[in-house]
Amino acid sequence: MQIQPTASHFINGAYVEDTAGHFIDVVYPYTGEVVAKVHSATPAIIEQAIAAAKAAQADWAARSGVERGRILRRAADIMRDRNHDLSVLETYDTGKPYQETSVADATSGADAFEYFGGLAGALTGEHIPLAGGDFVYTRREALGLCVGIGAWNYPTQIASWKGAPALACGNTMIFKPSETTPLCALKVAEILYEAGAPAGVYNVVQGLGNVGASLITDPRVAKVSLTGSVPTGKKVYASAAEGLRHVTMELGGKSPIIIFDDADLENAVSGAVLGNFYSTGQVCSNGTRVFVQKGIKEAFLNRMSERLASGVNMGDPQDPDTNFGPMVSENQRSIVQGYIEKGKAEGARLVHGGGTPEKEGFFIEPTVFADVTDDMTIAREEIFGPVLSVLDFDTEEEAIRRANDTEFGLAASVFTNDLTRAHRVSAAFEAGTCYINTHNLAPVEAPFGGSKMSGVGRENSKLAINHYSEMKTVYVSMNDVEAPF
Ligand SMILES: NC(=O)c1ccc[n+]([C@@H]2O[C@H](COP(=O)([O-])OP(=O)(O)OC[C@H]3O[C@@H](n4cnc5c(N)ncnc54)[C@H](O)[C@@H]3O)[C@@H](O)[C@H]2O)c1
Numbered sequence: 107m108q109i110q111p112t113a114s115h116f117i118n119g120a121y122v123e124d125t126a127g128h129f130i131d132v133v134y135p136y137t138g139e140v141v142a143k144v145h146s147a148t149p150a151i152i153e154q155a156i157a158a159a160k161a162a163q164a165d166w167a168a169r170s171g172v173e174r175g176r177i178l179r180r181a182a183d184i185m186r187d188r189n190h191d192l193s194v195l196e197t198y199d200t201g202k203p204y205q206e207t208s209v210a211d212a213t214s215g216a217d218a219f220e221y222f223g224g225l226a227g228a229l230t231g232e233h234i235p236l237a238g239g240d241f242v243y244t245r246r247e248a249l250g251l252c253v254g255i256g257a258w259n260y261p262t263q264i265a266s267w268k269g270a271p272a273l274a275c276g277n278t279m280i281f282k283p284s285e286t287t288p289l290c291a292l293k294v295a296e297i298l299y300e301a302g303a304p305a306g307v308y309n310v311v312q313g314l315g316n317v318g319a320s321l322i323t324d325p326r327v328a329k330v331s332l333t334g335s336v337p338t339g340k341k342v343y344a345s346a347a348e349g350l351r352h353v354t355m356e357l358g359g360k361s362p363i364i365i366f367d368d369a370d371l372e373n374a375v376s377g378a379v380l381g382n383f384y385s386t387g388q389v390c391s392n393g394t395r396v397f398v399q400k401g402i403k404e405a406f407l408n409r410m411s412e413r414l415a416s417g418v419n420m421g422d423p424q425d426p427d428t429n430f431g432p433m434v435s436e437n438q439r440s441i442v443q444g445y446i447e448k449g450k451a452e453g454a455r456l457v458h459g460g461g462t463p464e465k466e467g468f469f470i471e472p473t474v475f476a477d478v479t480d481d482m483t484i485a486r487e488e489i490f491g492p493v494l495s496v497l498d499f500d501t502e503e504e505a506i507r508r509a510n511d512t513e514f515g516l517a518a519s520v521f522t523n524d525l526t527r528a529h530r531v532s533a534a535f536e537a538g539t540c541y542i543n544t545h546n547l548a549p550v551e552a553p554f555g556g557s558k559m560s561g562v563g564r565e566n567s568k569l570a571i572n573h574y575s576e577m578k579t580v581y582v583s584m585n586d587v588e589a590p591f
């Protein structure tokens with residue numbers, strides 16, 4: 107399988123290159139080897155992409171929703187047919203195990219194109235009757251040229267979650283992947299074009315933050331959707347505000363999982379595993395502050411340690427038996443190591459892991475701390491790695507107050523067998539995406555996004571349509587015009 111892309115950028119239906127742009131190395135996190143190289147976009151490439159996406163938009167929006175939807179659904183079918191190759195590529199790009207990528211990445215992207223492809227033909231305005239026979243009708247219209255900017259943890263999913271609703275509504279898109287994982291979005295662009303999306307409708311340009319910044323300040327751009335960290339979100343939101351552009355901000359988190367004494371222990375451990383160690387802990391909605399009620403705490407810690415000791419298979423991410431891969435980069439591994447050292451220094455009790463195995467690749471062991479207090483750095487800052495912190499509590503009121511005591515508000519979950527408590531706690535959470543007796547699922551049918559500093563707007567579900575379109579009001583008079591003079 108070829109890992110090196112045909113060229114760095116995909117613009118106007120073709121791969122394009124400008125070797126004047128500096129090199130970005132694509133490093134395979136399992137071996138540390140450079141497996142591909144792309145060039146960062148030059149000002150000429152950025153201009154080419156903006157001009158192409160702008161020129162393509164009117165014709166794309168003028169097509170019927172059914173036609174746009176058919177193309178998106180065809181793209182979904184191609185993605186599913188190529189799931190194996192796309193998953194292998196996702197694993198090279200990120201280091202996530204093929205066991206995960208083969209069920210969670212291209213499949214999630216295909217779900218987005220299928221779902222929004224299905225909705226495209228059903229997008230309508232409404233008719234509003236008024237006094238005297240006058241009426242208003244509304245037209246749901248595309249915003250225009252949208253820019254998507256991605257993080258490195260889910261490159262195919264992010265490129266698709268932004269592209270699918272944008273294109274369904276009649277917008278065109280320029281997507282800039284993370285410089286750490288530049289490969290997968292190119293495949294999404296290639297597939298959309300093959301499925302029948304006209305040239306210029308979905309484009310990909312490579313680069314670091316400066317390329318993203320140039321895209322979002324161009325007056326031809328109507329909207330920016332970022333998936334990234336809170337510090338980047340603040341900068342991008344501020345730049346977008348200069349031009350009063352629409353925004354979606356999918357940012358970081360420090361989400362709580364609350365486990366009550368009456369919870370099913372095995373399910374609670376499974377939820378905490380999913381919420382801390384899936385994708386080697388590199389998931390935005392991870393529940394890294396695990397509040398465990400005192401009566402179940404020791405049983406929870408024992409079972410978690412047993413499951414980690416017997417269940418984790420760390421190794422070659424392309425091996426389908428591997429279920430725990432390396433961190434995405436050496437830099438991310440050293441950030442996580444720094445947090446583990448802080449956890450120890452600030453007095454948390456290391457219950458499991460904490461080390462870096464003697465093997466090639468940017469591996470770090472799944473790590474569990476107990477006796478974590480609310481003021482410790484590992485309980486306050488997003489780590490974005492496989493580090494689970496257990497904090498114990500006595501009462502429901504206390505757990506909710508402490509769970510909400512964070513600037514973030516991405517996700518939250520509660521594990522209990524008490525039905526009314528489950529809904530009461532979910533209502534009290536200050537978070538955009540809540541779970542009862544599970545964690546971290548993100549089906550395309552459900553809104554996904556954050557409250558507080560974790561973001562603005564929602565991806566997925568019918569709500570995403572509102573973030574990629576706007577309503578035009580048309581007032582129709584059926585009467586003579588009354589004027590004062
Ligand atoms: N809420 C979500 O849905 C979600 C999903 C995945 C990841 N994330 C978050 O993403 C972060 C990890 O990803 P990361 O390290 O790639 O994030 P990051 O903020 O460093 O970078 C994200 C993207 O923004 C670009 N960028 C950086 N500075 C920019 C600027 N000034 N203008 C425009 N673009 C700029 C980067 O090149 C990259 O493509 C974590 O905080 C994680 O929680 C959130």
Ligand SMILES: O=CCc1c[nH]cn1
Pocket residue numbers: 259260388389390391546547548
């Ligand atoms: O990384 C954040 C988005 C996500 C959550 N679950 C799967 N993808």
